[in-house]
Amino acid sequence: MTTPFDARQDLADAPRVVRDQKPRDAATLILLRGDRVLMGRRAPGHVFMPSKWVFPGGRLERSDFTAASTGRPDGRTAARLDVQMPARRGRALMLTAVRETFEETGLVLGAPAPPASVAGPWRAYRQSGALPDLSALTYVARAITPPGRARRFDARFFVADASSLLHPEPTQGCGELDEIAWFPLDEAERLDLPAITRFVLGEVRDRLDDPDRPPPFVRMVRGRHLVTRA
Template sequence: MTSDAALPVRDAATIVALRRTGSGTSVLMGMRGAKAVFMPSKFVFPGGAVDPEDAAVTLAKPLPPLCRERLMAEPAAGHAPDPNALAAAALRELAEETGLLIGQPDGSPCPWPGYRDAGLTPDASALTYVFRAITPPGRPRRFDARFFVADAAHIVGDPDDFSMACDELSHLQWVPLPEARNLDLPFITEVVLAELARLVAGVPPEQPLPQPPTLPFFDNRGPVPRFCQIP
């Protein structure tokens, strides 16, 4: 059996899609299967580990500069993250797990199903980096997860059409933000939802979401848990 010390911590990306209207904000969530190794039967945001191929995907537009700068902060020892690969992974996971696409029609062909068929190139400029958390020891899998927010206004097509989703998440739905914390959630998802509530508070839906003033980071790389804010 692999010990905690030897268990690899994989780069991962999670995408939090928000639908903002005059009546409030909803967040896209789905439930992991009961037999899933990681977080079974929990409601989560779409996301997963970065694949080696993600680094080779051409993006229609890059991440905002502040997002790139913050993604490079607090690197793991001997490992510099690839901001483009993290952004690509977030958009790929959204497409795979929900069938929803965020892209532009004028760019390099993308090999991903969904994007390829629609003739779209993934657009990272729609993403805002808002949170980072490393899975603590003692879990069957460990991830260095970066959380990105995307406004549903950037989704190409019908945001309620999940017909092209894989079967990794069930019960896909837009949940009103005040109600989402009543679901069966992992602890870190509860924390992210609280941060999102603060981020959207007082921001009219016709205005873009602001960059958070600092970025919360739950750091479990060492023997003692650490919480900090990335400037």
């Protein structure tokens, strides 16, 4: 059963405080371990959605375009991303999801590889002895933050199974998330979630029974939230 999108809650999650700004590309990774999902609570000092429980993720960095990887996304994921953007950007966003998850949780999604010395945001990940495995990620949703928020993102959501992690439990990460834990899906839905996180969590649950369902695209058009699928 499709979870309805709570437009009123979405506006309350991040009240309008500034003039409009262009959304920045971002990516999020939803990790599943059986009937459990990995969630992190944003530190209370954050400007954007403080103390809310979310999936790991963050904005696209320039180095994500050139980071090494292994594996290829499945054909359906690649085709759906190709409709929205050049393949190079779609690949970079998948890598964003992997990198941000590592930075925020310490979890390494990828295949074992000799440690490599690189500069920039990928340095710590590559020194961990892994290469991101793009075949582990499936594209499941897209959402654009409403206009006028302190932060705006054009976020793509990916899901991956925990079997693709090189070790099963999160570590402290960078501190952006002050608590990280695996929750049963039913329990996760009762956390203090942003509206978009709750909606995508419901989407992930529905995909367990219908993996071919088209990804939803959530955005605001002429002052009203719109959810479409393609």
